[in-house]
Amino acid sequence: MRGYQGVLPRTPSLEDESYLGFMESLRNQNILQFFPKIAAFAHEPNAEGDPRVRLWKRLMRSQQQQTWEKLQQSFDSQRAAYEDELAAAERARPGRLHADPTFQVPAYATLDIHLQPGGYVGDSLAGYVFHHGTKVFYQGANDQDELHRQVVDFVSAPESGEVKRVLDLGCSIGQCTTALKQRFPAAEVTGLDVGLPLLRYAHKRAVDLDIDVHFRHGLAEDTGLPSGQYDVILAYILFHEVPERLFKVILAEVFRLLRPGGRFTVVDAPNNRNLPAANKLWLKFDARYNCEPYSPAFVASDFQGLLQEAGFRVLESKPTPTFLHCTVAQKDDGASG
Numbered sequence: 001m002r003g004y005q006g007v008l009p010r011t012p013s014l015e016d017e018s019y020l021g022f023m024e025s026l027r028n029q030n031i032l033q034f035f036p037k038i039a040a041f042a043h044e045p046n047a048e049g050d051p052r053v054r055l056w057k058r059l060m061r062s063q064q065q066q067t068w069e070k071l072q073q074s075f076d077s078q079r080a081a082y083e084d085e086l087a088a089a090e091r092a093r094p095g096r097l098h099a100d101p102t103f104q105v106p107a108y109a110t111l112d113i114h115l116q117p118g119g120y121v122g123d124s125l126a127g128y129v130f131h132h133g134t135k136v137f138y139q140g141a142n143d144q145d146e147l148h149r150q151v152v153d154f155v156s157a158p159e160s161g162e163v164k165r166v167l168d169l170g171c172s173i174g175q176c177t178t179a180l181k182q183r184f185p186a187a188e189v190t191g192l193d194v195g196l197p198l199l200r201y202a203h204k205r206a207v208d209l210d211i212d213v214h215f216r217h218g219l220a221e222d223t224g225l226p227s228g229q230y231d232v233i234l235a236y237i238l239f240h241e242v243p244e245r246l247f248k249v250i251l252a253e254v255f256r257l258l259r260p261g262g263r264f265t266v267v268d269a270p271n272n273r274n275l276p277a278a279n280k281l282w283l284k285f286d287a288r289y290n291c292e293p294y295s296p297a298f299v300a301s302d303f304q305g306l307l308q309e310a311g312f313r314v315l316e317s318k319p320t321p322t323f324l325h326c327t328v329a330q331k332d333d334g335a336s337g
């Protein structure tokens with residue numbers, strides 16, 4: 001409970017901050033200095049076996065593991081105080097965190113995604129750990145939610161301009177959810193996620209920031225929310241983390257939730273089987289060694305085709321300033337569903 005630096009809460013101890021600073025520098029070094037050297041020969045037939053590639057993978061994986069280990073130990077050492085903080089936020093602003101005690105987390109969502117032990121669901125303090133772990137992941141460029149705000153700037157609003165309800169699917173710790181409320185202050189904004197520890201932390205964070213949003217524990221493929229009520233839906237880096245069999249099911253659910261004229265913005269990995277060799281190498285590393293097993297199927301998918309099959313009209317598909325791609329689709333007036 002060492003306060004905030006802007007919107008970034010401070011870690012349990014100063015020592016953590018310094019350790020994480022080192023991890024961030026190491027990640028920066030691996031990505032900005034080392035990886036370009038690998039990219040230069042990634043197209044060669046035996047690139048994967050090259051000792052420089054193997055060293056790069058080991059450095060990336062070990063840095064990730066050590067970041068999580070440090071954070072988990074640190075938050076665990078003050079577990080009771082952090083548990084109290086989460087409970088206090090729920091008392092402070094009741095009726096904003098919606099969770100069904102009988103909810104069963106499906107097996108596919110219990111993996112240690114990005115090597116985070118327990119993943120998004122296995123530790124009640126996973127939200128705290130995730131926030132600081134992703135600070136390192138984003139290499140310090142998202143300390144004040146800058147990248148989440150940028151994603152929210154990409155969100156497309158219906159032509160009518162009417163935005164009463166907004167849904168952030170796979171919202172994690174609610175960084176887009178709060179930015180969406182700031183962009184659409186008159187709307188009721190809800191973040192939905194399968195990870196209850198993330199949502200409890202998202203709620204605490206929103207209470208601290210005094211931003212009035214809702215969080216719902218649920219599944220993107222079966223939200224239980226009413227049909228035709230949403231003007232704007234966002235899925236930021238959700239699809240590459242769900243099994244391929246769910247792509248169509250989630251798209252059908254989003255189509256059901258949107259009102260006619262409502263818009264769906266997806267910001268995620270590019271759908272491109274012909275990526276440059278260096279990008280393929282990194283994606284393969286992520287899938288195998290950074291516990292991102294579902295992402296290759298998303299990258300290989302015809303996502304625009306799936307959107308059209310679900311009844312959407314694709315309005316826009318463009319790269320973003322990061323590696324990610326933005327697709328905007330609309331449920332047209334008169335579209336059934």
Ligand SMILES: C[S@@+](CC[C@H](N)C(=O)[O-])C[C@H]1O[C@@H](n2cnc3c(N)ncnc32)[C@H](O)[C@@H]1O
Binds near residue numbers: 172218221242
């Ligand atoms: C990479 S994170 C998304 C990041 C997040 N949108 C943000 O703003 O930072 C993927 C999220 O999707 C959630 N998720 C995975 N499968 C899901 C599902 N079937 N339904 C809802 N959430 C899901 C995970 O719990 C995780 O929080």
